[in-house]
Amino acid sequence: MVAILFIALFVLLLSGIPVFIALALSSIIALFTFTTLPMEVVAQRMHAGIDKFSLMAIPFFILAANVMQGGGLSSRILHLANAMVGHLRGGLAMTVVIASIFFGAISGSSPATVIAIGALMLPALQKGGYSSGFSNGLIASSSAVAVIIPPSIGLIVYGSVTGVSVGDLFMAGFLPGIVYGAAFMIYSYYIARKHHIPIKQRANKKELWSAFRSSIWALGIPFIIVAGIYGGVFTPTESAAVASVYAIFIALFIYKDLDLKGLIRTSIETGIGTAQIMILLSAASIFAWVLTKFQVPQGLAEMMVSISDSKIAILLMMNIIMLLAGMFIDSASFTIILAPLFLPIATMYGVDPVHLGIIMILNGAIGMYTPPFGLNLFVASGVSKVPVSKIIPGVIPFLFISLITLMIITYIEEISLFLPAILK
Amino acid sequence: GCGARQSTEGDGAAGGEVYEISYGHGFMPETPHHQAALKFKETVEEKSDGRLQVTVYPSDQLGSAREQFEGLQIGTQEIALLPTARISGFIPELQIFDLPFLFPDREIGYQLMDGELGNELLGLLSAQQIKGVAFYEDGFKHFTSNTELRTPEDFKGLKFRAMESEIIMEQFRKLGANPTTIDFGELYNSLQQGVVDGQENPLVTIKNMKFYEVQDVLTLSEHGYLAHVLMFSEQWLQSLPEDLQEILVETGKELASWQRAEIQKEETEYLEEIKASGTKVIELTEEERNELRDVTRSVHEEYSSNVNEDLLKKAYEDIDLLEKE
Amino acid sequence: MKPHLHVLNKIEEYFIGIGILIITLILFLNVVLRYVFNSSIEWAEEFTRYGVVWITFVGSSVCIYKGAHLGIDSLTTYLEKKGYTFHTIIIHAVALIFSLLFLFFSFNITMQVYESGQISPNLGIPMVYVYAAMPVGGALMSIRFIQQLLEGFSKRKEA
Ligand code: NA
Ligand code: NA
Numbered sequence: 037m038v039a040i041l042f043i044a045l046f047v048l049l050l051s052g053i054p055v056f057i058a059l060a061l062s063s064i065i066a067l068f069t070f071t072t073l074p075m076e077v078v079a080q081r082m083h084a085g086i087d088k089f090s091l092m093a094i095p096f097f098i099l100a101a102n103v104m105q106g107g108g109l110s111s112r113i114l115h116l117a118n119a120m121v122g123h124l125r126g127g128l129a130m131t132v133v134i135a136s137i138f139f140g141a142i143s144g145s146s147p148a149t150v151i152a153i154g155a156l157m158l159p160a161l162q163k164g165g166y167s168s169g170f171s172n173g174l175i176a177s178s179s180a181v182a183v184i185i186p187p188s189i190g191l192i193v194y195g196s197v198t199g200v201s202v203g204d205l206f207m208a209g210f211l212p213g214i215v216y217g218a219a220f221m222i223y224s225y226y227i228a229r230k231h232h233i234p235i236k237q238r239a240n241k242k243e244l245w246s247a248f249r250s251s252i253w254a255l256g257i258p259f260i261i262v263a264g265i266y267g268g269v270f271t272p273t274e275s276a277a278v279a280s281v282y283a284i285f286i287a288l289f290i291y292k293d294l295d296l297k298g299l300i301r302t303s304i305e306t307g308i309g310t311a312q313i314m315i316l317l318s319a320a321s322i323f324a325w326v327l328t329k330f331q332v333p334q335g336l337a338e339m340m341v342s343i344s345d346s347k348i349a350i351l352l353m354m355n356i357i358m359l360l361a362g363m364f365i366d367s368a369s370f371t372i373i374l375a376p377l378f379l380p381i382a383t384m385y386g387v388d389p390v391h392l393g394i395i396m397i398l399n400g401a402i403g404m405y406t407p408p409f410g411l412n413l414f415v416a417s418g419v420s421k422v423p424v425s426k427i428i429p430g431v432i433p434f435l436f437i438s439l440i441t442l443m444i445i446t447y448i449e450e451i452s453l454f455l456p457a458i459l460k
Numbered sequence: 461g462c463g464a465r466q467s468t469e470g471d472g473a474a475g476g477e478v479y480e481i482s483y484g485h486g487f488m489p490e491t492p493h494h495q496a497a498l499k500f501k502e503t504v505e506e507k508s509d510g511r512l513q514v515t516v517y518p519s520d521q522l523g524s525a526r527e528q529f530e531g532l533q534i535g536t537q538e539i540a541l542l543p544t545a546r547i548s549g550f551i552p553e554l555q556i557f558d559l560p561f562l563f564p565d566r567e568i569g570y571q572l573m574d575g576e577l578g579n580e581l582l583g584l585l586s587a588q589q590i591k592g593v594a595f596y597e598d599g600f601k602h603f604t605s606n607t608e609l610r611t612p613e614d615f616k617g618l619k620f621r622a623m624e625s626e627i628i629m630e631q632f633r634k635l636g637a638n639p640t641t642i643d644f645g646e647l648y649n650s651l652q653q654g655v656v657d658g659q660e661n662p663l664v665t666i667k668n669m670k671f672y673e674v675q676d677v678l679t680l681s682e683h684g685y686l687a688h689v690l691m692f693s694e695q696w697l698q699s700l701p702e703d704l705q706e707i708l709v710e711t712g713k714e715l716a717s718w719q720r721a722e723i724q725k726e727e728t729e730y731l732e733e734i735k736a737s738g739t740k741v742i743e744l745t746e747e748e749r750n751e752l753r754d755v756t757r758s759v760h761e762e763y764s765s766n767v768n769e770d771l772l773k774k775a776y777e778d779i780d781l782l783e784k785e
Numbered sequence: 786m787k788p789h790l791h792v793l794n795k796i797e798e799y800f801i802g803i804g805i806l807i808i809t810l811i812l813f814l815n816v817v818l819r820y821v822f823n824s825s826i827e828w829a830e831e832f833t834r835y836g837v838v839w840i841t842f843v844g845s846s847v848c849i850y851k852g853a854h855l856g857i858d859s860l861t862t863y864l865e866k867k868g869y870t871f872h873t874i875i876i877h878a879v880a881l882i883f884s885l886l887f888l889f890f891s892f893n894i895t896m897q898v899y900e901s902g903q904i905s906p907n908l909g910i911p912m913v914y915v916y917a918a919m920p921v922g923g924a925l926m927s928i929r930f931i932q933q934l935l936e937g938f939s940k941r942k943e944a
Contacts, residue, residue: 053876054854056845057883064886077536079891079919084527086841087834087915089643095837096812099805187649195670197488197519202648202670268654270816271646277812300802307801310837311844312853318841328521329482329536368645372519376489414855423858526903534897549904549912588901617823624906629827640825641907 038332041066045323046408055414056319063322078322085321086314089273090145090189090368095310096276097148100283101155101419102302102309104257107287107294112251114160119247122236126228128164130221132157132171133178137217139258140182142265144189144272146404147313147415149179154419165233168422169430173405176412176427177434178220180404183367184397185213187265187272193368194393197375201390207459208390208452212398212445219441223433253286312418316411317366324365328373333361337377347385351446354378355399362403363410371396387449394452398445402438405431476511479700483514484522484531485541488668492722493541493688494518496596496715503715507707514539532693533589539708541596544687545623551584556767556775557687558627559760560634561753566600568782569685570720577775582689591692593712596719598662598686599727604651604675605658608740610748612636612755621647621659627763628660631684634756651675662686664723667730672739679742683752690716790932794850797925801844808836828907835905835915842922849929874937881930888923895920 044065048058060078067073104110121127132153140149154175161171183190186206195202227233239247260282261275270278287294294302327333340353361370375396382392405412407428417424445451483501487493494516501514522528522537525546531537544554556562563569572578573595582592603609605618615635622628622639632639637658642650650656652674659671660683666672690712697705735741744752764772815829826832848854895916903912 048879049857051876051879052856052858052872053880054856056854057880058856060887061879061883064883074535075886075890076534076894076897077531079887079894079916080527080530080534080536081523082887082891083838083894083916083919084523087838089830089834090645092812092833092837095805095840096809099809187652189645189649192645192648192669196668199490199668201673203673266653268650269820271642271650271655273643273646274812274816277809278816280809281813299806300799303805304798304802306805307798307840307844308847308851308853310805311801311841311848312855314837314841315845315848316855325522328517331515369521373521376518408857418853418855424855425858530894530898530901530903533901534894549906550901552904619819619823624827624831626827626907626909638819638823638825639827640819641827641830643830 037066037070037330040069041323041326049408055409056315059316059319059323063319063326066326077325081322081325082318085318091314091317093143093145093148093273093276094151094313095306096273096280097143097145097152098309098313099303099306100257100276100280101152102306103280103283103287103294103299104254105155106298106302107283108291109251109254109257109283109286110156112247112254112291113156116247116251116255117160118164118236119239119244122164123238125235126221126225126233127235128157128161129166129170129174129224129228129233132161132174133217133220133224136175136178137182137185137213139261140179141185141213142187142262142272143276144183144187146180146183146401146412148276149182150175150412150415151309151313151419153179154416158416158420165231166227167231167430168420169426170227171430172413172416172420172422172427173430173432173434174220174224176405176410176416176431177438178217180401180412181216181398181438182213183401184209184394186210188397190367190371190397190400191393193371194375194396197372198379198389198393200393204390204456205393207456208394209397210455211451212394215445215451216438216441219437220434223437253290256286257283309418313411313415316414320364320366320411324369327361327365328369333357333365333370333373334377336360337374337381341381347387348447350381350385351387351395354382355395355442355446358396358399359403359406362400363406364403367397367400367403370400388453390456391449391452395442395446398442402435402442406435407431476509476701478510479512479704481512481514481539482517482522482537483539483541484517484520484528484537486520486525486528486543487518487541487664489518491664491668492719492726493596493664495722496719497541499718500711500715503711504707507711508704512704512707529588529590529691532691535693535696538693538696539691541688541690543598544689545625545628547689548625550588551581552766553581553584553768553771554689555625555627555763556581556771557685558625559763559767559772560631560683560756561749562760562775562779563600563685564779564783566724568779569597569687570717571782572775572778573687574716575778577771577778580771580774585689585691586694589694591694591697591709593690593692593709594716596688596690596716597723598664598688599723600682601660601662601684601686602666602681603658603660603679603683604666604671604677604739605679606676607657608677608742609658609679609681610742610744611751618657619655621650621656627759627766628684630759630762631756634759635752636755647671648674660684663727663730663734667733672734672737675739677740677742678734679744681744681749681752683756790928793925793928794847797843797847801840801847804836804840808833831905831907835908838915839918842918843925845922846925846929849926849933870937870941874934874941877930877933877937881927881934884923884926884930888920888927891916891919891923 044062117131121131136153191205192202257279264270264275336357404410413427497516504512525542528540529547544557548554585592615637618637620632620637621642629639811829815826819825898916899913
């Protein structure tokens with residue numbers, strides 16, 4: 037059953053058929069061959085997979101990104117970024133890391149971050165001399181790991197499943213998030229050196245000031261999002277809608293780079309971008325349902341415990357299972373399934389429940405850009421129009437760094453437990 | 461393995477067919493709800509000599525309450541334990557539980573749910589091809605906030621997160637507060653950042669979702685009640701041999717009182733934990749609670765047609781009778 | 786057939802474009818009402834979700850003729866370099882089979898939802914209007930894949 041499900045998925049994926057069809061059709065084949073379940077469940081889950089408010093940040097951030105692009109907001113922010121960091125080796129790439137981590141932290145949705153930062157920064161990175169593989173890989177990965185930085189929905193879900201304090205989990209998420217950011221920045225610097233990415237002359241004060249002045253309205257977007265969320269005005273999802281309306285206003289009436297006709301065109305593009313990604317989530321939902329119904333993650337977990345009894349090996353195997361699950365199941369769902377299974381085993385070996393939560397969310401995040409299925413790869417492809425086959429080689433180094441960093445965080449638990457301990 | 465496949469061969473159990481059953485609910489593994497589901501599994505498997513095999517799926521793994529209800533109808537699962545408030549889109553009468561201050565106390569609530577009124581409500585499910593078995597519970601709902609809530613005056617101008625329900629929205633308006641819908645997943649953050657000032661939920665949810673971590677005050681208002689219905693797919697149930705049907709229905713009924721006792725026991729512990737975190741816990745005086753009840757009473761009349769006037773009248777009569785006893 | 790599809794293109798595109806603008810505006814107004822006027826649009830959240838469900842399934846049809854659906858392209862690119870469209874025709878045929886299955890399954894569940902009379906909790910509209918997005922989307926997708934198949938055949942003839 038499981039074998040057929042995955043063989044069908046990979047054959048269909050490799051044939052080049054749209055990913056959503058590969059996911060849904062392989063589920064249909066497995067259900068039809070091995071069960072007597074009514075096939076209406078396919079449609080039911082495809083509806084349920086997108087009828088979730090937590091996903092609504094995606095369309096709104098696509099809209100905000102498209103309007104910023106078409107309305108001249110993006111180019112002004114990029115101009116400013118270049119004036120500020122263009123003279124530093126790897127400056128632009130490092131800016132992207134910071135922006136993605138920052139934005140991912142507040143929006144809490146890694147596909148939404150890929151869209152928002154990707155639409156803004158991918159063209160700039162490529163103009164700046166970075167390869168498209170590297171650029172897409174950079175954004176797909178740094179957007180994903182940011183979800184452990186609070187506020188994090190994944191950590192709230194973990195807290196409610198396991199009974200661990202969400203406040204402690206939030207504290208514990210900070211340092212690992214920063215460790216990831218640092219690792220990606222070091223790698224960016226290394227790439228910039230190795231490939232002799234050109235650096236610009238340092239902008240003088242006058243140039244800096246004029247870049248800042250022309251982008252002041254555009255800078256309102258990140259300001260509104262951050263101040264609005266931390267000031268308790270709106271939720272992260274709502275922030276995306278507010279940012280869109282603000283961007284439309286600026287583009288129509290202040291910069292006037294966009295007219296009504298352009299706005300309609302931009303909205304249609306947004307509708308297409310929304311469908312592109314949401315239909316993937318819709319089809320992934322029936323696939324995940326099949327895995328859940330047949331208790332595949334549970335089976336893997338049971339197998340794991342029977343194989344080894346050393347703490348290091350158990351943690352390693354947990355990581356492998358979570359990474360695999362993270363590719364196919366969204367992190368909230370797999371936390372719900374795996375946390376109750378892993379927690380008793382982990383605590384038996386002396387792993388702190390807070391620490392396990394961080395490891396779990398990180399794995400879910402890394403699964404988002406693990407080829408061949410990681411959703412962020414497809415989202416990045418949708419934004420950059422670079423085919424997934426070209427993005428995969430670019431993301432491999434980031435995956436490699438992520439896994440090493442994951443091992444470090446897994447085995448040095450102080451990285452997660454230090455902050456909650458001193459703040460108690 | 462293939463959990464949903466019904467093996468028609470006589471493998472395993474003593475000669476009879478083996479029926480594999482999926483039982484879904486939305487609660488976390490540590491809750492009395494899940495414990496009740498596990499106890500159900502244990503009991504029916506034992507009583508049926510293994511002819512019934514149950515797999516329990518907690519934490520909405522099979523989908524939201526609305527989706528699981530549909531799952532029973534289309535046949536992707538056989539059993540579900542779902543909150544009444546989440547399935548009233550199918551049976552509007554179930555909104556009766558959402559009316560503020562309907563049950564004077566828990567005991568009366570139990571008697572109503574186990575009596576004629578409960579039976580009538582469960583019977584309504586058969587129009588949806590669902591067999592309603594028994595009422596389980598979350599218990600009474602309470603308010604959490606950052607300021608003390610004793611009188612309607614204290615609610616003035618506060619923003620409360622309300623579930624997607626007209627009755628619950630109106631309840632907040634009557635108290636002078638502003639109801640707003642916030643997705644459950646975004647609620648913890650919204651309370652922390654102050655997007656909303658407060659929310660209402662039973663203790664089991666306040667404890668599980670850690671809302672007390674981001675709220676200063678818990679008011680034990682007992683202003684509303686959250687019930688759950690244990691339900692089976694009717695068509696599936698009918699297809700079973702009669703002895704098995706009986707085992708399933710009887711066990712489901714018996715466990716209702718076990719689950720209620722268990723949740724009351726747990727609530728004491730939840731309260732300890734919430735108090736230990738530094739959250740102030742307020743108990744209302746009789747007059748305070750009565751005043752809150754009186755200002756929200758008109759919600760009953762305004763929405764009586766939604767929940768069915770005759771049912772409501774019957775509920776009032778039964779409550780009066782029970783209160784006199 | 787072509788001119789009709791042109792009209793259909795426009796309808797679909799305006800539907801998703803205007804749809805996006807409307808849900809954005811409603812969610813925005815909800816924030817303003819809540820923060821400034823201490824009031825709210827109670828059905829804003831529900832409306833947003835249902836709007837996105839419709840945009841997704843109708844937009845999915847637009848994605849087909851715009852070639853915007855995401856996929857792994859290595860084999861396709863390789864074959865296309867050889868000017869070989871037989872593979873594409875098979876892909877489109879399989880995709881068409883999927884769309885028809887999806888149309889069938891989603892039509893059934895929509896009918897079931899219609900019969901159960903399920904009402905949405907906040908807007909109070911029958912849930913059948915939300916589920917209907919799927920059979921509509923399934924039908925549109927089927928039309929698009931048929932269109933693509935026909936184009937594939939005519940291209941093959943030319944070659
Ligand atoms: Na976050
Ligand atoms: Na507190």
